[in-house]
Every structure is written in structure tokens, then in C-alpha cells.
Amino acid sequence: MILRLLSAALAAGFLAAVVTTGLELTLTSPLIIAAEAYETQGTQRAAQASPAGLPIVPAHDVHARVVQARIVQVHAGHDHGAPSAAPAWQPGEGLPRMAFTGLATLVGAVGYALLLGAVMLACGRTPTPETGLAFAVAGFASVALAPGLGLPPELPGSAAAPLAARQAWWVMTAAPTGMGLYLIGVRRSLIAILGGLVLIVVPHVAGAPQPPAETSELPAALAAQFAARSLAVSFVFWALIGLGLGWAWQGFSARGREAARA
Amino acid sequence: MTSQSITTPALAPVAVRSSERLIAAALAAFLGLGLVFMAGFSPASALHNAAHDFRHTQNFPCH
Numbered sequence: 001m002i003l004r005l006l007s008a009a010l011a012a013g014f015l016a017a018v019v020t021t022g023l024e025l026t027l028t029s030p031l032i033i034a035a036e037a038y039e040t041q042g043t044q045r046a047a048q049a050s051p052a053g054l055p056i057v058p059a060h061d062v063h064a065r066v067v068q069a070r071i072v073q074v075h076a077g078h079d080h081g082a083p084s085a086a087p088a089w090q091p092g093e094g095l096p097r098m099a100f101t102g103l104a105t106l107v108g109a110v111g112y113a114l115l116l117g118a119v120m121l122a123c124g125r126t127p128t129p130e131t132g133l134a135f136a137v138a139g140f141a142s143v144a145l146a147p148g149l150g151l152p153p154e155l156p157g158s159a160a161a162p163l164a165a166r167q168a169w170w171v172m173t174a175a176p177t178g179m180g181l182y183l184i185g186v187r188r189s190l191i192a193i194l195g196g197l198v199l200i201v202v203p204h205v206a207g208a209p210q211p212p213a214e215t216s217e218l219p220a221a222l223a224a225q226f227a228a229r230s231l232a233v234s235f236v237f238w239a240l241i242g243l244g245l246g247w248a249w250q251g252f253s254a255r256g257r258e259a260a261r262a
Numbered sequence: 263m264t265s266q267s268i269t270t271p272a273l274a275p276v277a278v279r280s281s282e283r284l285i286a287a288a289l290a291a292f293l294g295l296g297l298v299f300m301a302g303f304s305p306a307s308a309l310h311n312a313a314h315d316f317r318h319t320q321n322f323p324c325h
Binding site for chain 1: 279280282283284285286287288289290291293294295296297298299300301302303307308311312313314315316317318319320321322323324325
């Protein structure tokens, strides 16, 4: 059973990663690279503006200055052309960067496929393409759609709240949404459905950490296009993980049984 | 009668399978969380830079 699950998750992750990497490289990476040009401009201007790295903003109130400083701080340690940042390793532009995007997609896809398989087995569902797809749609809703409602997929250079707060909200949204969908879809009693709805809604009532103010120089059209493409790519990614897990689980059945006996 | 003789021997394998199922699920969940953390959340800057475009596209908080 363990070997069958691991091999099915590897196969599903590989399938999803191959297709998704292609989509990422054609649909979203060009937008990220275009956005980095704006981010680099902003960071360089900020660095030139004052030797301490704090920008002198043409605004008259202190608040705007604090906001600007925080944005620079958020990007400190990040290497998008910040001249004073320590030279952290990063993949070279072009082919190496694409290769590492593909590698990261593979790691993430196998990870999500393992989680999907674990959830399905724990719920007592045998993975088939149909059940795999259904659970994958719930996975997409939990980790892409629900966190995206509060924290829309963002390009480099957009104004954002501190990273730790956003990561915490992301986890605190994805986990209850998944649990809520489980209560609604698998448990299905009236109390479970009500509890599930509460779990799904509460993170949004609490609210995502908001960016300090709209100070980004990114064109809104670019950001909107990226958000839409990112969700579409995520959906394909999840759908393929679910379908792939179902296909592979069925395909590995004979071999899995032999391995379990050995 | 016949139904009893069919269900009784079936009970033991089902119990074994369900515990095996849970062990497999726990192991896969542990591995999966580790991989997703590495690709999506790890603060190490080399991992962040390598996974940068993936993180942005899959809506992991980045930067």
C-alpha cells in the first residue's frame, strides 16, 4: 500500500509538473520577468535616494515614508537587483531559471500528490480518476482559491504585508478550508455541513493581512492578468494531480499487490 | 448462514488493510508536507530563489 501510494504520487506529480511547467513558462513567467523590471527600478531608486537605504519620498506625511520603508524592508534579502543585498545564490537567467522553475514545480506537485493520496486514503476513498479529480478540486479550492480571495496571486514588486503574517494567514486559511470541505463533502451531516461552512468563512471574516497602501508601480492590468493566469495554471496543476493519481493508482494495482506480498 | 460464513473471514483482512492504509496515509502526508514546505515556504534564500517563479504562480506568499 505504501509503495503503491508513493509510486502513484510520483507518477501523478511528474505528469502534473511536466504540463504545468510548460504553462508556467509560457503564461506566468513572462509576466513575472516583466514585473521584475518595475521592481528593480523601484529598488534602485530607493537605494539611490538615501545612503541608508531609506527612500526620501516626495510625500509630505510620515505615514507614506513608513510605508515606503516597509516595502523596501520586505524586499531586503531578496535579490531582484537590490545592489546592497548580499549576493545570495540564484539560478542564472534563461535556461537555468526555467529548469529550476520546473524542478520546484516537480517537488511541489509530488508533495501535493502525496498529500492528496494521504487524504483520500484517510477518508477511505480508493483513488480513481473520478474521485481523484473531485478531491483535487477540493485541494485547489483549499490552497489556491481560498487563500487567493484574501491574498491574490501577486507579482514581484507589488506592495504587500510582511511575509510571515501572509504565510500564517495562508496556512490558517488553507487548513480550515480543507477541513471544512471534508466536513461538507465527506461527513455530510447537518452539523458537519454547518461547521464546515463556518470553518471556510471564518478566515475571510478575520481578514487577510493587507498591504500598507497601494504604492506599487506595477500596471494594474499586468497584475490582474497574472492573478487570472495563476489561478488557471493552479487549476490545471491540481486537476492533473488528481487525475494522474487516480490513473496511476489503478495502473500500479498489480505491481502494488506484488510489492505488498514481497 | 452463507452470508455469515462470507463476512467473518473477510473481517480480519479489512482490519489489517485499514491500519496499513492509515500508516501509508500518515507517511505520505508527512513526506508531502515536507516537499510542499520546501517548494513553497522554506525561508532559505537559495530555495526561495530556485522556486521563485513556481511560488508566485501557485500563490504561495513570496518576498
